[in-house]
Amino acid sequence: MSKFKALAAVVPAAALVGWIGYTFWEAYQPQPERMQGQIEAQQYNVSSKVPGRIEQVLVRKGDKVERGDLIFTLLSPELDAKLEQAKAGQEAAGAMAAQAEKGARSQEIAAARDQWQKAKAASALMGKTYQRVDNLYKDGVVAEQKRDEAYTQWQAARYTERAAYQMFEMAKEGARDETKRAAIEKARMAAGAVAEVEAYAADTQIESWHDGEVTQILLHEGELAPQGFPVVSVVDMNDAWAVFHVREDKLKKYNQGAEFKVRIPALGELKYSFKVSHVAVMGDFATWRTTDPAQGFDMRTFEVEARPTQPIDGLRVGMSVIVE
Template sequence: MRKSSAILPLVPLAIIVAWVGYSFWQAYQPKPQLLQGQIEAQQYNISSKVAGRIDQVLVKKGQQVEPGQLIFTITSPELEAKLEQAKAGQQAASAMAEQAENGARSQEVAAAKDQWQKAQAAAQLAEKTYQRVNNLYQDGVVAEQQRDEAYTQWQAARYTENAASQMYQLAQEGARDETKKAAQEQVRAAAGVVAEVEAFTSDTEVTSWHAGEVSQLLLQSGELAPTGFPVVSIIDMQDAWLVLHVREDQLSQFQKGHQFMARLPALDNQSFKFEVSHVSVMGDFATWRATDSRTGFDLRTFEIEARPLQQIEQLRVGMSAIIELE
């Protein structure tokens, strides 16, 4: 009885000593090394190929969009004017090609024939006049000069007749094959211009190429949109990944294809499995660390991208991820 009474006061002291010893043991145990990463996702910028004024923006931030959904529209009076010019040029080229294909009109052919017959009659008259003057010259009635003048007028009338005959034949035959082909090619070129302007016109109604969530509205209705300037940005959380930066002495744990667990504080500290999909060295700026006395060389930093192996609900861009190194 006396022995038990002597031991009882020592029990609290023993508990205190054990607790202190356990605390010291815990304090000197190596703590796990933690890395912090961040969630990223694929982002798409939706812009227009044509410059103009924003007419309507048909989506809002946070809205889910699907491929082919109308995002915004643009008004461009200059483009409409160019389309009218292109159509007018196409019609003019078609008319020229039709004219080349059909040849001269019947009235033009008849007029050319009349001109030829007129020249033919004049040539015949000039020939008869020359014959009469030549006979008078043979009889010594007229001078040689008059005979030469009559001969010259006859030859000139013959050339005029020949030219009128050629014009008449040309009117009958119509345009040459080369001229017809050139006219047809001009029609094709004009049609190409119209198609080009119409393609630009169709781009005044801009649709989304991808599914995702609207993250930014960079321009509003009434504002001017330059060519290629992003108007709406969307992110695709179905295509998300984890990005973290590691020193090269830790790189062996993050080889491509390696899987690891990451804890997401924003999602009640739930842990999810990721797989390394890409490893790349970062630029020289701010990625070198002072020489480690244990290794004897400077350490570079590598960027790791890892994809989740399952769909993570409520995942958002910018969420932190904690990785505990082995």
């Protein structure tokens, strides 16, 4: 009986000593470290390269959009007016090019020919007149001055005839090759101006360039949208990643390509696999965490990006990511 009493006294004492020993052992074990990051995703701003008044916004927050979906439209009467001006300039340049290519009209050629014939007839008349005056001068009837005047008038009529003939030939030949080429290039320039304005006008119908979810609508119908100002923001959660700030003494565990498990509290207790996709090449001071004085130097942190190895349902921007 005494043996049982002694055993009953020893067992609790041994249990107490064991519990105290285990407690001391556990207290001196290194505590697991916890690192917190957050989810980020690629964000796109949908804007227009031309200013205008927003005519209609066709999406709402939370809508899923795909590349090519119409997001919003702009109303810009100024662009319509510029397009009309550009088209009128194109028509005028085209007409000038056609005129240069076709050359003078038949009536203009006929008129130039008639001017040449007129000058030719006058030159012939002045030549005969000079011959008569020259004969009279030789007979001593007229003075030498009269003969010189007749000769000068004859020469002038000959020059006039030649000039009229050159004008007639030029009318038949049409515009110079350089003039034709210049007119064609002006027509091309006018066509380019029309294409430019048409491109701006087409940009009043703004489509999404990416798949994603609408997160913000910054301007609404009737408001003025400046050039390049974001009207709708789209986030692509299929292009999401986690961002951590890792102390340099722990950085060797997070080389590019390394995989590790994380917990996302917003999604429950499940753990997800992430893979390091980028490590910043430049570090920063860890101002948010006390540096261990025993290290003897200031710790820096490096930004590390890691992407999920598999798509995660329910993932949202800003969710906390815990690594233990």
